[in-house]
Amino acid sequence: MNAPPAPIAAAASRYSPEVAAAIAEECAKAGIELVASLPDDWIAPTIAAFDGDPRFRHVPVNREESAIGLCSGAFLAGTGALALMGASGLMTLVYAITKINYTYEIPVFILITQRGSLDDGAKFHVSNGLYLDQVMRSIDLPNVTIDSRDRLPLIGEAYAHSRKISRPTVAVLSRKLLQGLA
Amino acid sequence: MAGRKAKAEELQRGAAVAAILKRRGDALVVTGIGNAVHDVAASGDVAENFYLSGIMGGAAMVGMGLALARPDRRVLVITGDGEMLAGIGSLATIGVEKVPNLAIVVIDNRAYAATGMQATHTARGVDLAGIAKASGFNHAVAVSDAAGLRAVVDDAYEKPGPYFAVLRVKSEGSPRVRVPADGTFTARRFRRALLGDEMNP
Numbered sequence: 001m002n003a004p005p006a007p008i009a010a011a012a013s014r015y016s017p018e019v020a021a022a023i024a025e026e027c028a029k030a031g032i033e034l035v036a037s038l039p040d041d042w043i044a045p046t047i048a049a050f051d052g053d054p055r056f057r058h059v060p061v062n063r064e065e066s067a068i069g070l071c072s073g074a075f076l077a078g079t080g081a082l083a084l085m086g087a088s089g090l091m092t093l094v095y096a097i098t099k100i101n102y103t104y105e106i107p108v109f110i111l112i113t114q115r116g117s118l119d120d121g122a123k124f125h126v127s128n129g130l131y132l133d134q135v136m137r138s139i140d141l142p143n144v145t146i147d148s149r150d151r152l153p154l155i156g157e158a159y160a161h162s163r164k165i166s167r168p169t170v171a172v173l174s175r176k177l178l179q180g181l182a
Numbered sequence: 183m184a185g186r187k188a189k190a191e192e193l194q195r196g197a198a199v200a201a202i203l204k205r206r207g208d209a210l211v212v213t214g215i216g217n218a219v220h221d222v223a224a225s226g227d228v229a230e231n232f233y234l235s236g237i238m239g240g241a242a243m244v245g246m247g248l249a250l251a252r253p254d255r256r257v258l259v260i261t262g263d264g265e266m267l268a269g270i271g272s273l274a275t276i277g278v279e280k281v282p283n284l285a286i287v288v289i290d291n292r293a294y295a296a297t298g299m300q301a302t303h304t305a306r307g308v309d310l311a312g313i314a315k316a317s318g319f320n321h322a323v324a325v326s327d328a329a330g331l332r333a334v335v336d337d338a339y340e341k342p343g344p345y346f347a348v349l350r351v352k353s354e355g356s357p358r359v360r361v362p363a364d365g366t367f368t369a370r371r372f373r374r375a376l377l378g379d380e381m382n383p
Contacts, residue, residue, distance in 0.1 A: 062271045069240040073247020078377045099236035104365035
């Protein structure tokens with residue numbers, strides 16, 4: 001096996017490291033210690049922020065279901081966890097969420113990007129804009145959109161809400177927030 | 183690899199799992215969906231068993247989450263070859279993260295026994311222990327006889343993890359035993375055993 005890679009760098013991203021740091025701060029305040037992430041360039045600085053922050057154990061995973069499994073296992077042992085991914089990732093998770101988290105009443109907090117929004121120029125994310133809300137609604141998945149810095153405390157509220165209802169909750173991060181423009 | 187036929191095996195799955203669990207001590211056990219649930223429950227339905235009956239391919243990562251959260255406890259994932267194949271990418275994550283207190287034992291009967299004995303890819307030569315080794319597991323073995331099983335019984339608890347063992351067993355399912363069917367009960371019982379009165383939220 002190769003040596004561990006260097007810490008993830010946030011440089012050269014079009015997205016705001018200050019907002020990323022603020023997101024990490026809200027997560028730490030909420031009691032999150034373990035972060036499972038999957039890549040999306042909107043959250044590249046956010047992933048880097050978690051990776052470089054000693055308050056968190058950051059685990060890059062290679063499938064969204066792995067993030068749900070990891071966070072669910074951590075919950076069983078009393079550790080607060082976060083699954084961080086793009087909107088496309090959440091679209092793959094109906095099976096895992098309904099089979100693990102609903103069946104066993106295991107809360108998981110999921111942070112996703114709002115890929116497919118009006119300000120997303122990527123044609124291949126149109127499907128998220130069309131169906132993400134409907135998919136979340138179809139499985140009664142509580143979610144909140146965070147589209148400005150003054151709404152970042154909703155991260156802690158959404159995390160606490162997942163514990164209260166013993167089910168997953170989702171916070172959706174807008175592009176302008178992550179760019180530092182809102 | 184192509185066209186390789188599985189050899190006749192000596193191990194009987196229920197007895198093999200019982201031998202491993204006999205010395206579990208305070209180890210936490212996660213099962214994969216399918217016959218592994220019955221193999222583990224037949225050795226004693228205790229609160230420190232988490233029967234993950236809901237999802238194919240999720241057991242290893244639930245085990246990893248537990249192991250990271252409780253580095254003071256050995257975590258043993260017991261699952262089948264079909265379930266492990268469904269979550270095969272998780273071996274890469276566990277391997278690179280070098281989770282020291284995690285052991286995975288795969289009961290390899292080369293078939294989806296719970297759904298009609300359809301052949302899995304291990305029946306055609308896919309080498310799960312080889313994949314684990316190449317993914318960075320500290321130890322990865324495949325055993326098919328009593329001597330090999332005796333080594334696994336010790337090593338699954340004592341070798342620095344991540345540890346991976348394939349038990350090549352007879353190609354058959356397991357006798358059904360009574361297992362708590364309610365997921366909420368199973369999860370809350372498990373958490374209470376680990377966390378006691380600190381279990382909320």
